[in-house]
Amino acid sequence: MRINWNEPRFGSEELKEVEEVIKKSYINEGPKTKELEENLREYLGVKHVILTTSGTAGLFLAIKADSLIKGKKDFEVIVPDLTMIATATAVGWAGGKPIIVDVEKEKGTIDFNEVYKKINEKTIAIIPVHVIGRAANNKKLEEISREFNITIIEDAAGALGSMYCGRYLGTLGKVGVFSLQSNKIITSGQGGIVVTNDDVYYETIRRLRDFGRMNNKEFFHEIEGYNLKFNDLSAAIALAQFRKIEERKEMLLEQRELYEKRLSSIEEIKFFPYILGEIPLWVDVLVKNRRDLVNYLNQNKIYPRECWPALHMNPPYRDHGNDVDFPVATMISNNSLWLPNGPAISKEQIIYISKKINEFYKNGT
Numbered sequence: 001m002r003i004n005w006n007e008p009r010f011g012s013e014e015l016k017e018v019e020e021v022i023k024k025s026y027i028n029e030g031p032k033t034k035e036l037e038e039n040l041r042e043y044l045g046v047k048h049v050i051l052t053t054s055g056t057a058g059l060f061l062a063i064k065a066d067s068l069i070k071g072k073k074d075f076e077v078i079v080p081d082l083t084m085i086a087t088a089t090a091v092g093w094a095g096g097k098p099i100i101v102d103v104e105k106e107k108g109t110i111d112f113n114e115v116y117k118k119i120n121e122k123t124i125a126i127i128p129v130h131v132i133g134r135a136a137n138n139k140k141l142e143e144i145s146r147e148f149n150i151t152i153i154e155d156a157a158g159a160l161g162s163m164y165c166g167r168y169l170g171t172l173g174k175v176g177v178f179s180l181q182s183n184k185i186i187t188s189g190q191g192g193i194v195v196t197n198d199d200v201y202y203e204t205i206r207r208l209r210d211f212g213r214m215n216n217k218e219f220f221h222e223i224e225g226y227n228l229k230f231n232d233l234s235a236a237i238a239l240a241q242f243r244k245i246e247e248r249k250e251m252l253l254e255q256r257e258l259y260e261k262r263l264s265s266i267e268e269i270k271f272f273p274y275i276l277g278e279i280p281l282w283v284d285v286l287v288k289n290r291r292d293l294v295n296y297l298n299q300n301k302i303y304p305r306e307c308w309p310a311l312h313m314n315p316p317y318r319d320h321g322n323d324v325d326f327p328v329a330t331m332i333s334n335n336s337l338w339l340p341n342g343p344a345i346s347k348e349q350i351i352y353i354s355k356k357i358n359e360f361y362k363n364g365t
């Protein structure tokens with residue numbers, strides 16, 4: 001049987017929630033969306049939660065709001081090289097220029113020494129990415145934000161439920177964004193969660209997302225906005241998923257622990273460190289001979305996934321620099337692998353995958 005990298009799982013709880021929405025015929029943004037927003041607000045301990053169509057849309061709304069609030073048209077936003085392309089794409093959507101910096105070796109998160117070098121009068125924001133649940137250094141972030149009056153927009157797309165010093169990632173900066181896409185801890189297929197404690201950012205993002213609509217005048221639009229609203233069908237699925245978040249956290253921790261136990265004696269494999277409170281959304285490891293290992297696993301019907309190509313390797317961002325300019329992101333991007341995990345993967349499968357990896361390195365392939 002094929003072992004795929006990461007797949008969502010749904011049960012009768014999701015069906016029941018969706019059935020309720022269909023029976024009521026209210027599938028636009030309505031009571032289920034509100035209920036999910038309220039649940040997330042309480043869970044994360046934030047003042048405002050806004051649901052939107054995707055994590056990318058959430059990042060876009062946060063950056064657009066920041067530029068409008070600051071009255072900046074010609075602006076730059078600093079992003080790490082090691083991330084999914086959406087982090088940079090969202091800056092472009094909002095009319096800004098992404099400025100790419102390298103990441104630190106230990107965790108693959110944004111390197112603050114590099115950030116300092118790129119700050120100038122056009123910089124309005126930094127987007128630290130909490131790479132699959134690993135916190136970007138938050139003390140440094142807060143210092144930079146204060147020193148240069150730069151907004152921190154957290155890309156916590158893969159970090160819902162993960163914590164740093166007892167606080168949820170995504171709730172530490174001005175605005176935080178999570179993704180509900182299908183490989184995340186909970187999913188609605190597609191979807192994004194925007195959180196903030198700031199009333200002005202909240203109101204700006206809310207309006208931008210809803211055609212620029214004023215609250216009390218249904219068809220009066222004070223600013224030119226977008227239609228990036230959520231819908232109750234997706235909210236129904238996400239609500240049922242959300243009730244499983246604590247058990248999902250446990251499951252992800254156990255899965256990674258099992259891999260670590262079975263693979264840590266292999267010299268050619270290195271795990272990234274996670275600290276207490278951080279949740280490993282996926283199991284990423286640095287491996288020797290990645291291509292050969294992947295081929296070997298594929299022959300055994302096991303399908304891990306290679307890490308994102310670093311931003312600078314993608315055609316739209318090639319003029320930002322080359323591998324020499326971003327040595328750490330290049331090294332991680334070229335050598336790391338995401339092993340199969342998530343709600344569709346059993347303990348037995350992890351033991352089997354680990355056995356095959358052990359076999360590969362023992363045979364000196």
Ligand SMILES: Cc1ncc(COP(=O)(O)O)c(C=O)c1O
Binds near residue numbers: 055083129157
């Ligand atoms: C780090 C990161 N940022 C942004 C996104 C974009 O989120 P979405 O797919 O919900 O648009 C993703 C998606 O996986 C991601 O991994």
